[in-house]
Amino acid sequence: MSTPVPVFDGHNDFLLRLLRDPARREATWLTETGEGHLDLPRMRAGGFVGGFFAVYIPSPQAHDDPDFDAIMRNPPFSLPLPDLIGQAEALPVAMAMVGHLMWMERTGHLAICRSVADIRAAMAAGKIAAILHFEGAEPIGADLDALHVWHAMGLRSLGPVWSRPTVFGHGVPFAFPSGPDTGEGLTPAGKALVRECNALRIMLDLSHLNEKGFDDIAALSDAPLVATHSNAHAITPSSRNLTDRQLAVIRESDGLVGLNYASGFLRADGIGDPFEGWEPILRHLDHLIAHLGEDRVGLGSDFDGATIPADLGDAAGLPRLIDALRQNGYGEELIAKLAHRNWLAVLERTWGA
Numbered sequence: 521m522s523t524p525v526p527v528f529d530g531h532n533d534f535l536l537r538l539l540r541d542p543a544r545r546e547a548t549w550l551t552e553t554g555e556g557h558l559d560l561p562r563m564r565a566g567g568f569v570g571g572f573f574a575v576y577i578p579s580p581q582a583h584d585d586p587d588f589d590a591i592m593r594n595p596p597f598s599l600p601l602p603d604l605i606g607q608a609e610a611l612p613v614a615m616a617m618v619g620h621l622m623w624m625e626r627t628g629h630l631a632i633c634r635s636v637a638d639i640r641a642a643m644a645a646g647k648i649a650a651i652l653h654f655e656g657a658e659p660i661g662a663d664l665d666a667l668h669v670w671h672a673m674g675l676r677s678l679g680p681v682w683s684r685p686t687v688f689g690h691g692v693p694f695a696f697p698s699g700p701d702t703g704e705g706l707t708p709a710g711k712a713l714v715r716e717c718n719a720l721r722i723m724l725d726l727s728h729l730n731e732k733g734f735d736d737i738a739a740l741s742d743a744p745l746v747a748t749h750s751n752a753h754a755i756t757p758s759s760r761n762l763t764d765r766q767l768a769v770i771r772e773s774d775g776l777v778g779l780n781y782a783s784g785f786l787r788a789d790g791i792g793d794p795f796e797g798w799e800p801i802l803r804h805l806d807h808l809i810a811h812l813g814e815d816r817v818g819l820g821s822d823f824d825g826a827t828i829p830a831d832l833g834d835a836a837g838l839p840r841l842i843d844a845l846r847q848n849g850y851g852e853e854l855i856a857k858l859a860h861r862n863w864l865a866v867l868e869r870t871w872g873a
Contacts, residue, residue: 524567524839526643528860530778530820531572531653531727531749534558537824538620539578539613549624557823557834560629563648566838569860570639570649572677572748574825575617577610577658579603579684588694589827592784592792598695602684607666610658618673621652632674636868653725653748656682662709664716671720676871677748678717679725680710680733688713689733696790698759700766705732706740714740723870726750726770727780727820728760738769743870745775749820751785752807755800758785767811776866777808778820781828794830798844801829805845805858814854818862 537556538545547553552561558568579602591597624630631642633649642649652674660666667675683691688710690703706714714737717724726734726747738745747770753761762770762777770777779801784792786800808817821828823835832841845855 524565525842525855526569526860527567527819527838528569528639528649528863529571529823530818530863531574531655531780531825532558532821532823533574533576533655533825534823535573535617535620536576536578539617542616542620545620545623550627550629557821557828559835560648562834562836565836566834567842567859568648568835568838569643570633570651571821572651572653573621574653574655575614575659576655576682576825577605577613579605589792592694592696595696595790598698599693601691601693604685604687605658607659607661611666614654614659614670618652621650624648624650634674634676635871636864639864639867651676653677653679655679655725655728656684657686657688657713660688660713662687662712664709664712667713667716667720667722671722675722677723677725679728679748680706680713680737681728683728686710689736690730691728691733692730692759695759696784697757699753699757700729700731700734700759700761700763702730702759703732705730706736711736711740718742721871723867726766731763731766734766734769738773741773743773744866745770745773746866746870747775747777747820749778749780749782749822751780751804752811755804755807756785756788756790758790760785764811767808771812771816774816774866774869776816776818776862777812778818778863779805779808780826781821781823781832782826783829784827786829792827794827796830798829798831798841798848801841802844802848814857815862815865817858818860818866819858
């Protein structure tokens, strides 16, 4: 059996699975339970060598809330955004999730990485190379003191919002068809957050930001612009996808876009159901490469946070995706760039070595 191509991934929600069922975390992490998309055996089988592990604060859900997944399977739709969550409410949830990541490190199979040298060392040692990422800055107050605390704990990547508003800015609602121009830009606290992340060399993630917030970061940041898990709006006109104008801005900054595997962001009709075959993924990759260049595109799965294509299935299916790229005419050098080299290169440009 051939060795899988190493894949370094732009986004997963595995920590959310651990948060929701902490009593089973050992089995969830170390054994192949068949649940979700990720666990250590399936990572090994698929060549998943590391990536961004997201801390996401779930919104409180009332018993009479609509079935959002069902709505997203039947476009057109425009879902209301949840209310802002305050720092006091977010802090214990974030602490629990980071605690789970640190426990994973203590099992000896994962390393929390603070530099590209750490990532390379983890990969060489056969450990999963994990970047601590905040998908939404709710655990950070407007005074930014907590940003320095989290940075000391290993935070190296941060998205100011996950769709719902924060004290720092505004995200896009989940809507199809829709563009990303859905509201106001960064708040004064958000602009201060950008400057402080630049000073600390914390990567800023543009996924989930609305267009005005995207433009504010582009104007303020001195780092490459990165969207860890977003697709091409020209192919699938979802509010969560990036327009060609936004792709041009990312290209000019020498940034990167990680391809999101979520079916609703891949299918041209916006339906959130899984699909068979690889054509939607290939269309988005071809478009991203055409607009960004071969050195500025990666993979950003959204494993454990989205409904993904049937033929991919989970992390163990990554070799099937790689084979589909080969069959579409992608050479081995380009595949290696998409699978891991481009991510390491943009992190070097953001963090230094």
